[in-house]
Amino acid sequence: MASSSIAPTTSDKYTRSSDEHHDEKLDDIAELLPPSKNADTAVVDKTIHEPEPVGVLKLFRFATPLDRVLTLAGVFFSCASGVVTPVMIIIFSKLMGVIIQYTNRSAADLESANHYLGHESRHYCLLFFILGIVMFVVSFG
Numbered sequence: 001m002a003s004s005s006i007a008p009t010t011s012d013k014y015t016r017s018s019d020e021h022h023d024e025k026l027d028d029i030a031e032l033l034p035p036s037k038n039a040d041t042a043v044v045d046k047t048i049h050e051p052e053p054v055g056v057l058k059l060f061r062f063a064t065p066l067d068r069v070l071t072l073a074g075v076f077f078s079c080a081s082g083v084v085t086p087v088m089i090i091i092f093s094k095l096m097g098v099i100i101q102y103t104n105r106s107a108a109d110l111e112s113a114n115h116y117l118g119h120e121s122r123h124y125c126l127l128f129f130i131l132g133i134v135m136f137v138v139s140f141g
Contacts, residue, residue: 080138088131095124 060068098120105113 077138077141081135084131084135084138088128091124091127091131095121098124 060071063071098117102113102117105116
């Protein structure tokens with residue numbers, strides 16, 4: 001004796017709406033939940049709740065002391081890395097001032113102007129080298 005029900009084909013499976021598929025998944029999850037005290041009036045909430053935001057202290061409640069120290073070190077070094085860039089801009093602007101003074105001095109005394117530019121250039125190159133080392137340490141150290 002043949003059964004009168006027809007099994008759904010694979011094309012029917014893919015034409016169902018996503019809401020029907022979502023409802024089926026929620027029904028499957030509801031079946032896995034333990035029965036409530038009053039099973040006759042039990043209603044399954046089919047809404048998905050967004051997680052509530054938490055404060056900073058709750059965020060680190062399971063952190064070890066080492067985690068806290070490493071987090072504070074990371075904050076300190078990232079702030080130090082952010083300070084290096086404006087300092088580099090200030091030093092570069094002073095170097096540009098030296099070059100402008102060189103052009104003004106070269107008209108009067110070329111030898112003195114060359115000595116001034118060489119001395120000041122070496123000074124600012126040393127400062128840029130030190131800032132590069134500091135930036136490397138605070139960024140990758």
